[in-house]
Amino acid sequence: MPSIRGHEYFLAVILTGYIMYKTCLAQEDENTTFAYDYNYTTDYDIYNGFPEVCSKAANRQFRQWFIPTFYAIICFLGLTGNLLVILTYFYFKRLKTMTDVYLLNLSFADLLFVISLPFWAFNSMNEWVLGLPVCKIMHTIYKVTFYSSMFLLSSISVDRYFAISKAISAHKHRSQAVFFSKIASMVMWVLALIFSVPEMIFTTINNNACTPYKSNNDTLRVSLQSSQITLAFLIPLIVMGFCYSNIIWTLSQTRGFERNRAIKVILAVVAVFLIFQTPYNIVLFWTTIVTAKGGTTICNNDNSQLYATDITQCIAFFRCCLNPFVYAFIGVKFRHDVLKLLKDLGCMSRERFFKYTCAQRKASLATETDSTTTFSP
Template sequence: MTAAGDLQNLLSALLIWTWFKSCLSEEAENTTAYYDNETVSSDFYDDMPVLCVKQSNRNFQRWFIPIFYSIICLLGLAGNLLVILTVFYFKRLRNMTDVYLLNLSFADLLFALSLPFWAANSLSQWVLGLALCKAMHAIYKISFYSSMFLLSFISIDRYFAISKAVSAHRYRSQAVLFSKVSSAVIWVMALVFSIPEIVYTNINNGSCSPFSSNTDTLRVSLQASQIVLAFLLPLLVMSVCYSSIIRTLCQARSFERNKAIKVILAVVVVFLASQVPYNVVLFLTTVVTGNGGTINCDYDNNLLYATDVTQCVAFLRCCLNPFVYAFIGVKFRHDLLKLLKDNGCMSQEMFYRCTFRRRSSAGLDTETTTTISPKLLITSPKDT
């Protein structure tokens, strides 16, 4: 019985081992068949998504953005402070453009003051708290929208002052009041349009940003709204107004005409050169975000480089506006020189030397940019 029991136990163990081995063999065959059907091997790993490395762009941002933001900030502070001091020192709020220029200088000044914080944000993690993060973004966005709207209103004012000089002359007494009210409305509109981004601004991955990783739909909506409100709308208004102004000036028989046309062209060229590249890149970025991103890492990195460069070019407007819209006017330049002389920044001899060279161009004594004497337009017959 013992020998028979041992033999039975041995046969049972062999049967169990045979069954277990056959199961292992079948599992291995199924596994091989599964991977063969899915074309694994090297092709499987080739199809796996590859992480897009953006370290080179971060290194570029660490030196490019602080340098250019600092330059723009210093130039913007200097130019806009000179405009503000000149306006208040000589009490130059005598027409609509003076009021709009003062508000434009305040908007650009606030914009320039926010740039050092953005430069610090690109260098390291944001450590100043959520409240200051939202405040910085609010100042940046409100000043951005208000400056774009003010540029549109300046072009509208120049349109009525030149193309509609006769009718505009009748309402000259109410013009300053209207400009003050419209400026207040512009600031309110800028605040309203900035509210969505201010609300969603947060500290994401150590950086102060208006967008988080799960708000692609919101990001597309806000960027599309910015393109329409802060670029296409001002571009449309400026195109209509300045094209009409140029047609009017071409019909005027005055030696001021060529200078005024050059000023208008300078205004348009500066706006287009600074705003078009950035908004084109912003549009492409919005399209990529709306499509759920891109698998082309090179294209994604190139968009980041283009955004950094074109954004800095667009930000140059805050330091160019004082020269294009204010200092190009002869009277404004004269007031600026007198301000420098009265405060000891310029000698009496230098002041008379600079002003003497401009006395020969007294006929071009414009209040502000693109302004031409309404009398010349009223009395000058149109070419037929």
């Protein structure tokens, strides 16, 4: 057998390494090029036309500090505010009007949601290791509480519409109002559960993350997001817009300082809903259109979409912290009961309690009605 010279042996080694390198590249492309999830997507090199991986490292780093920080704030404020509302209602037995019943159910919905936030924060920071049942429960709680809170906010606006714009007819049915509101609340919870059924069925663990969709460009995702925009934003927005605009028109026909304060409260209620819900629904509408077109192949657009979704979703979640202040704590009687509850629980001294309550009496020139959410501070 002839011996191999030195330079021939060197060329053989280079050729063998090159073949192994190309083989590894081919296998890597086969495994990663056509995958699409939150970790990476594909972009296209304009010079050679080959697909290349779009990095999501910056998105992951952003989520690891932004989402836990916001969720911790929302969880603390949401637990504090909604627990105060629930304890006040039960301690003083304040279920006297339809709005009282709706507000109690709204506080329960917001409380359930903020309790699930630690699981959402864990999902954004680490691989999901809690199993598929917990994953399904987490997403189901979110959807049920989300839909029910939107329905309840719409119901509160309808009740205020009849109480102010249709005061005579509303007073005739006042005795049956509380019973009707309890039945209506049960119906709204059942509807919210029905609308959340797809979330229970299709939620899965994809790429070690708990997600409601198996893929990013999916007709199922388009359908679910479109129904969410319609049922949980457009319809409540139309109902609240109609009711509160009629209330403002009715109040504008009256005179007095209470009218101006009531209109300011209504404008604050509408402003909170629009400011905290509109950005997220705009982004959701944008992502729905992109998904319906088959997804995006532009890396910058995909990263921008992820940043926008995370930021606007946290803003939308923050609304559950403001509901007690916008709908419950605006009432003078309700604020007085909250302070009395804190005093009875030992969280406030008698001197401080009388100081705050005396200041509230001086600030309130007119007596408040039986409703805890009359539109006057």
